[in-house]
Amino acid sequence: xxxTSRTPRSSDRPRxxxxxxxxxxxxxxxxxxxxxxxxxPEPGVPVAxxxxxxxxxxxxxxxxxxxxTLERLEDQAFGAISLREVARSAGITPTAFYRHxxxxxxxxxxxxxxxxxxxxEMLRVRRAAATEPGDEIRAAVATLVxxxxxxxxxxxxIARERSGGTAPLRSAIxxxxxxxxxxxxxxxxxxxxxxxxxTADLQMIADLIVAxxxxxxEQLLDVPPGRPDLxxxxxxxxxxxxxxxxxxxxxxxSAS
Amino acid sequence: xxxTSRTPRSSDRPRxxxxxxxxxxxxxxxxxxxxxxxxxPEPGVPVAxxxxxxxxxxxxxxxxxxxxTLERLEDQAFGAISLREVARSAGITPTAFYRHxxxxxxxxxxxxxxxxxxxxEMLRVRRAAATEPGDEIRAAVATLVxxxxxxxxxxxxIARERSGGTAPLRSAIxxxxxxxxxxxxxxxxxxxxxxxxxTADLQMIADLIVAxxxxxxEQLLDVPPGRPDLxxxxxxxxxxxxxxxxxxxxxxxSAS
DNA sequence: GTGTTCGGTGAACAACTGTGCACAAGCTAG
DNA sequence: CTAGCTTGTGCACAGTTGTTCACCGAACAC
Numbered sequence: 001x002x003x004t005s006r007t008p009r010s011s012d013r014p015r016x017x018x019x020x021x022x023x024x025x026x027x028x029x030x031x032x033x034x035x036x037x038x039x040x041p042e043p044g045v046p047v048a049x050x051x052x053x054x055x056x057x058x059x060x061x062x063x064x065x066x067x068x069t070l071e072r073l074e075d076q077a078f079g080a081i082s083l084r085e086v087a088r089s090a091g092i093t094p095t096a097f098y099r100h101x102x103x104x105x106x107x108x109x110x111x112x113x114x115x116x117x118x119x120x121e122m123l124r125v126r127r128a129a130a131t132e133p134g135d136e137i138r139a140a141v142a143t144l145v146x147x148x149x150x151x152x153x154x155x156x157x158i159a160r161e162r163s164g165g166t167a168p169l170r171s172a173i174x175x176x177x178x179x180x181x182x183x184x185x186x187x188x189x190x191x192x193x194x195x196x197x198x199t200a201d202l203q204m205i206a207d208l209i210v211a212x213x214x215x216x217x218e219q220l221l222d223v224p225p226g227r228p229d230l231x232x233x234x235x236x237x238x239x240x241x242x243x244x245x246x247x248x249x250x251x252x253x254s255a256s
Numbered sequence: 257x258x259x260t261s262r263t264p265r266s267s268d269r270p271r272x273x274x275x276x277x278x279x280x281x282x283x284x285x286x287x288x289x290x291x292x293x294x295x296x297p298e299p300g301v302p303v304a305x306x307x308x309x310x311x312x313x314x315x316x317x318x319x320x321x322x323x324x325t326l327e328r329l330e331d332q333a334f335g336a337i338s339l340r341e342v343a344r345s346a347g348i349t350p351t352a353f354y355r356h357x358x359x360x361x362x363x364x365x366x367x368x369x370x371x372x373x374x375x376x377e378m379l380r381v382r383r384a385a386a387t388e389p390g391d392e393i394r395a396a397v398a399t400l401v402x403x404x405x406x407x408x409x410x411x412x413x414i415a416r417e418r419s420g421g422t423a424p425l426r427s428a429i430x431x432x433x434x435x436x437x438x439x440x441x442x443x444x445x446x447x448x449x450x451x452x453x454x455t456a457d458l459q460m461i462a463d464l465i466v467a468x469x470x471x472x473x474e475q476l477l478d479v480p481p482g483r484p485d486l487x488x489x490x491x492x493x494x495x496x497x498x499x500x501x502x503x504x505x506x507x508x509x510s511a512s
Numbered sequence: 513g514t515g516t517t518c519g520g521t522g523a524a525c526a527a528c529t530g531t532g533c534a535c536a537a538g539c540t541a542g
Numbered sequence: 543c544t545a546g547c548t549t550g551t552g553c554a555c556a557g558t559t560g561t562t563c564a565c566c567g568a569a570c571a572c
Contacts, residue, residue, distance in 0.1 A: 054568085061520090079333045083560065092519090096520050161420065163418070210471075241463070252503060310548070351550080355549055
């Protein structure tokens, strides 16, 4: 009895129980669980020509696991990706997974870290680049769009798990974003026109900017590849929203 | 899962780690998957005194399935909830599930509809209530907070699946929010001070307001029960953000 | 050169998954 | 009153899951 004979065309939907206790199960595929299908340049198998050091090899398969997860993340939510699936995509057996991570949740937290390292890098580049004052908003949005392009998988991971994922992941991401936002608030304090604002007000403004940025990123991630027109539309709206916020901030008087 | 030391050689026979995040002891402890544990007032079994019409009974178990899903959604992502699990919580067999929905995805779309019906209701109430002009922002935020309280499960579902879920659900939710946002834009046009703004600008402003609102709702959903202080903090910031946006909107001149 | 460490394998386990099929019982229409 | 549709059950099946165990071979430390 093959799988294709099923009448309801619901197709194969990612599924998994888990939650508090650890247990999961997944949809049916054609062949009976092959396990390990090397899509990545031979992480587990002895590499042809090279005799790498053990550290290098370990780091390599570890990264292969992370990358495989990010790749799988294109279709499914992180919480719906199985350990076996990741191991399979990375080209190792499920047992070997445990040599690198304690659990999928552990891997997820590492992924959060890796993703935000990219985001911090973005901020660093932004700060370093000297932009003429009048064009700061345009430059900021451009950097954002550019980095979403470059780190698409990581941004997608963050965007999805920020509110969709399990509690530990969610709170880890929220905290990173909060950190990001408060850094932005201190950056805002450097502008002469905003200098006399109360720090709580600056934080409120920074939160609003971040909310707009998050919204823009989410929209960018939904843009199908090869539609630069939609992307420009989003970019333009985001710029206008930031300008409007700045306009409001300049008028703002704390009513405390 | 895996709270404390996971030491690979630890031979805890029953592999239910049961620690994880705040997970209360689940009833599926000992016996192997009982299926069907009536938590809901007897949907499947012949009800004692009442002889309901077939339609009523069907609608009742259908609602039980939807409610069970919402309940399960507190801990897990929608994509991680299994059909069997829902059926179990609703007190019917997995096969009976198919009498009501084609698949979990089907149920999810119904849930989207149900959730947004509540949101629309909120808007309707808001429009009907005559508020004195000066207090409109405060009143709007108050209504939002109130409805998040009342429809917590639905809001959580939307917030999570908005960016976390599978593609069909995600796009369904996004479209509803877009609709909501454009309605807000036309509402904005009714204010005399904003009347001469271009519709694209009004839409941009409405999108910003929605982004701020979404952010506020997400924060509200993360507030642990019994912490009204945090809730007031969020409410206050949201009000200020809206006021700032209004301030900016009044200054706004389209640069087209 | 030799023993150890360690990243890997493969089989096994019990639990769980979605879904098909045959059947039962009651509301409902005739 | 009777026939049938409808909503449920029970069983089965094949496939997948996380995790453990014993083991292996090559890089490593000495």
